[in-house]
Amino acid sequence: MTTSGESTENQILIAAREVFIVKGFEGTRMQEIADHAGINKALLHYYFRSKEKLFEAVFSEVAANLFPAMKQLLEAELGIKEKLTFFVKIYLKALQENPFIPSFVINTLNSNPESFLKYIKKAGIKPLLLQKQIEDEASRGMIRMVKAEHLVVNIIALCIFPFVARPIVQNIFEMNNEEYQIYLSARETEIIDFVLKSIQA
Amino acid sequence: MTTSGESTENQILIAAREVFIVKGFEGTRMQEIADHAGINKALLHYYFRSKEKLFEAVFSEVAANLFPAMKQLLEAELGIKEKLTFFVKIYLKALQENPFIPSFVINTLNSNPESFLKYIKKAGIKPLLLQKQIEDEASRGMIRMVKAEHLVVNIIALCIFPFVARPIVQNIFEMNNEEYQIYLSARETEIIDFVLKSIQA
DNA sequence: GTCTATATTGTGATAGAC
DNA sequence: GTCTATCACAATATAGAC
Numbered sequence: 321m322t323t324s325g326e327s328t329e330n331q332i333l334i335a336a337r338e339v340f341i342v343k344g345f346e347g348t349r350m351q352e353i354a355d356h357a358g359i360n361k362a363l364l365h366y367y368f369r370s371k372e373k374l375f376e377a378v379f380s381e382v383a384a385n386l387f388p389a390m391k392q393l394l395e396a397e398l399g400i401k402e403k404l405t406f407f408v409k410i411y412l413k414a415l416q417e418n419p420f421i422p423s424f425v426i427n428t429l430n431s432n433p434e435s436f437l438k439y440i441k442k443a444g445i446k447p448l449l450l451q452k453q454i455e456d457e458a459s460r461g462m463i464r465m466v467k468a469e470h471l472v473v474n475i476i477a478l479c480i481f482p483f484v485a486r487p488i489v490q491n492i493f494e495m496n497n498e499e500y501q502i503y504l505s506a507r508e509t510e511i512i513d514f515v516l517k518s519i520q521a
Numbered sequence: 522m523t524t525s526g527e528s529t530e531n532q533i534l535i536a537a538r539e540v541f542i543v544k545g546f547e548g549t550r551m552q553e554i555a556d557h558a559g560i561n562k563a564l565l566h567y568y569f570r571s572k573e574k575l576f577e578a579v580f581s582e583v584a585a586n587l588f589p590a591m592k593q594l595l596e597a598e599l600g601i602k603e604k605l606t607f608f609v610k611i612y613l614k615a616l617q618e619n620p621f622i623p624s625f626v627i628n629t630l631n632s633n634p635e636s637f638l639k640y641i642k643k644a645g646i647k648p649l650l651l652q653k654q655i656e657d658e659a660s661r662g663m664i665r666m667v668k669a670e671h672l673v674v675n676i677i678a679l680c681i682f683p684f685v686a687r688p689i690v691q692n693i694f695e696m697n698n699e700e701y702q703i704y705l706s707a708r709e710t711e712i713i714d715f716v717l718k719s720i721q722a
Numbered sequence: 723g724t725c726t727a728t729a730t731t732g733t734g735a736t737a738g739a740c
Numbered sequence: 741g742t743c744t745a746t747c748a749c750a751a752t753a754t755a756g757a758c
Contacts, residue, residue: 328741343547344545344548344632346545347546347547349732349734350734350735351733359742359743360743360744361733361735362736362743362744365734365735366741366742367741369735370734370735371733371734420631423628423630426627426685427624427631429624429685429686429688430543430624431544433688436689437692440689440692440693447693470707473682473686473690477678477681477682477683478675478678480682481677481678481681481682482678484627484630485627485630485674487630487638488630488637488641489674491638491641492641492646492648493648493669503670507671510668510671513719514715514719517719518714518715518718518719529723550752551753561726562753563725563754563755564725566752566754567724568723570753571752571753572751
């Protein structure tokens with residue numbers, strides 16, 4: 321975009337990210353990335369050998385940033401309720417800033433499930449910790465007993481869906497773009513209420 | 522697949538559906554569809570002029586079948602609680618039979634949002650009816666007051682997510698395929714409980 | 723209607739000048 | 741490092757025999 325102070329390599333990475341995230345690997349043309357970066361096609365191959373390698377560079381960065389927040393959710397030194405509330409807030413904020421990431425991940429996930437496994441492993445997520453905490457608080461009557469694999473999936477599903485299905489939702493409920501932004505903001509308390517109610521003792 | 526009693530045109534449609542749904546438009550090769558159908562590449566062009574036209578034929582059928590169930594949710598002659606319970610059951614069953622449809626729709630949605638609008642229009646979904654019913658039952662103290670655009674999104678999100686993010690969920694919670702099937706079955710009551718609790722007076 | 727062979731176009735990748 | 745020009749191949753699409 322801007323021929324700013326960024327190094328060429330970084331410009332390429334930024335441009336590649338923009339295009340890959342919206343169009344996916346198969347739908348992306350090297351030419352389009354070059355156009356976005358304001359440079360020539362050949363330079364892409366000079367810095368990154370191939371389309372695959374360039375994609376890998378983009379994808380690994382995206383994937384690496386996916387799970388830290390989730391890790392935080394699972395391992396923070398907070399009560400369950402505070403933990404979940406905190407998570408929804410930071411997660412929705414991250415989605416607002418990167419609204420196409422979920423669709424991108426879902427796309428890539430289908431065509432190439434294996435490539436994800438290493439990032440999940442690397443992230444070192446330990447859902448057993450959350451399960452322990454749930455059992456602990458449930459035994460003290462603070463919340464009711466629930467299963468971590470449902471709770472976590474529920475929260476993330478509720479956060480992500482309005483982003484991956486935006487055109488459908490927006491159209492069915494007849495919202496314009498501004499109204500959809502308001503709708504998205506409103507979902508924060510909606511989701512938090514919903515989730516807290518589901519673990520109420 | 523089998524050179525069965527199906528007409529060639531239908532064999533092609535079936536094969537095209539299999540491939541397009543998993544790989545998307547860009548990721549699909551005409552050759553692969555021909556292989557699936559057990560015929561020659563040229564025949565695809567004989568029956569359907571182009572890849573675009575063939576995709577359109579597949580997609581329109583998928584899209585047309587997407588919303589009837591949703592329409593049923595909104596317009597059935599049932600109380601809200603029964604309506605939601607019923608919907609979750611039939612929707613999850615439909616997903617089990619077509620687990621790749623949601624990812625396919627999300628993919629296509631990103632690259633081609635406009636093509637959806639006509640199907641949504643054609644389906645004639647009227648969320649206002651559901652909103653009316655909610656307000657009615659809420660005023661009689663049967664449920665608490667909620668917004669249709671959150672309730673509907675919540676339910677569908679909870680149903681769909683385990684299908685679009687299966688590799689991640691399955692890996693993080695360390696389930697094998699059999700365990701994941703059990704997990705998916707267990708979500709039915711999980712989701713119903715979750716949703717009913719959220720509209721409890 | 724179905725096939726083989728071929729044309730045509732699009733796209734990733736490289737060579738080579740500057 | 742960056743560009744222009746070009747290669748090589750893959751993929752869609754068509755021609756024409758049967």
